[in-house]
Amino acid sequence: MYLVLLAWGYVVVMMAIAEALSPQGTVLGAFFTLLLYGVGPMALAVYLMGTPLRRKARRRQEAATAPGSDAPDGRTEPPAVAQEPRISPVREEP
Structure with missing residues (x-):
């Protein structure tokens, strides 16, 4: 994951430098190239790829804060069985 982000960052920085040094380009155009082609998509990719890790961490933290229970809802006694x-x-x- 990090290798892909590093390579994409390199490509975007090269695009921004080419935009800034081009005779028809501007520094403002290079800034927006860096922002819209680099920072935005990379932030979205990191967020989406990190979702399973955040979910695991949240479940682990919820399990650690449950009051001495292995049940997912935090209860310590078994559920009542309906009597016929x-x-x-x-x-x-x-």
């Missing part, structure tokens, strides 16, 4: 009404299999005469 007791019906006798044979009808009894009064």
Whole structure:
């Protein structure tokens, strides 16, 4: 991931230098080239590629702060099981 970002950064810096040194180019154009071709897309790529790591860290932190429980909702007792009404299999005469 970092190698791709480094290579893209190099390409964008070279584009910005070419823009600034070109007879028809300007320093303002080089700045916007650097900003719109470099910083914006690289920030978006880093954010999207880092999503799984942030999710793991958040789950790890939530598990560490749960009060002594391995349950995902933080409860320590098991959930209640619904009781079925007791019906006798044979009808009894009064």
